Amino acid sequence: MAAPEGKLKAGRRPNRRGEASRKRVLDVALRLLASGGPEAVSVKLIAKEADVTWGTVQYQFGDADGFWAAAILHILDTAGPRVWAHPLAGSVEGRVAEVIDLLWKAFDSPYNAVVTNLRASLAKDRIELERSYPRTAEALDALEDNWLKQFREFFDGVTVDPGTPAKSARCCPQRFGASTPSVVSGRTSISMTPLPAFARRSPFT
Structure with missing residues (x-):
């Protein structure tokens, strides 16, 4: 699975260090959203768990809508064979x-x-x-x-x-x-x- 390019890509285009930070935040988001209840749907909570500031989230994703969109597209980047596989039969x-x-x-x-x-x-x-x-x-x-x-x-x-x-x-x-x-x-x-x-x-x- 691969995330589509273009207008769905949220926020600014980060450098290598920024890419690592962005990925870490999104990994934390998927972990909290998968294991928690409605209270986990909080950008501030996720930012705190990822040890980044709200300003960093805004810089990388724009706003809450951009952040949730990026989290969903991160599924396409990470799910792979854990969700799908090539047929054998x-x-x-x-x-x-x-x-x-x-x-x-x-x-x-x-x-x-x-x-x-x-x-x-x-x-x-x-x-x-x-x-x-x-x-x-x-x-x-x-x-x-x-x-x-x-x-x-x-x-x-x-x-x-x-x-x-x-x-x-x-x-x-x-x-x-x-x-x-x-x-x-x-x-x-x-x-x-x-x-x-x-x-x-x-x-x-």
């Missing part, structure tokens, strides 16, 4: 089984907790999010687009009915931050019967 059935397993890992990952926490804490709905945190909303869209793109590409190299990837895509919610992965086990006609062992457990219990 050569059959459609094997790819579907691998996708379901990857979805469970994604839902159970700290990155999903980060997005869930931000979505729940920053705004009550999409309209409010776009109004109050437009760059954050745009970064969430970029994350979703990247997620779905990699999902579709997972079926490259195997001969499938044109509708199969679309049916499989219904296995996953439209974005990170979904409250439950129950769709994995029941919303598509090509899901496995009986369910494999990993799909009979819930990472949220």
Whole structure:
């Protein structure tokens, strides 16, 4: 996964020392957002934990909206194989089984907790999010687009009915931050019967 270039990149372009500081702040942000509740959605708290000043955060990210957008894009820079992987199976059935397993890992990952926490804490709905945190909303869209793109590409190299990837895509919610992965086990006609062992457990219990 790689963060998109261009207008989504928040704040100033730092030098090498600034890059290290910026990465440290974003790493702390992901750790706190993944492990904490709504109280963790605080730029000042994250800055304090990262041992930087609010002025440093403003210089590097612009404002709170720029900071949350950068934190979300940092997922694209760091998630990698912890959330996704290259397919191994050569059959459609094997790819579907691998996708379901990857979805469970994604839902159970700290990155999903980060997005869930931000979505729940920053705004009550999409309209409010776009109004109050437009760059954050745009970064969430970029994350979703990247997620779905990699999902579709997972079926490259195997001969499938044109509708199969679309049916499989219904296995996953439209974005990170979904409250439950129950769709994995029941919303598509090509899901496995009986369910494999990993799909009979819930990472949220």
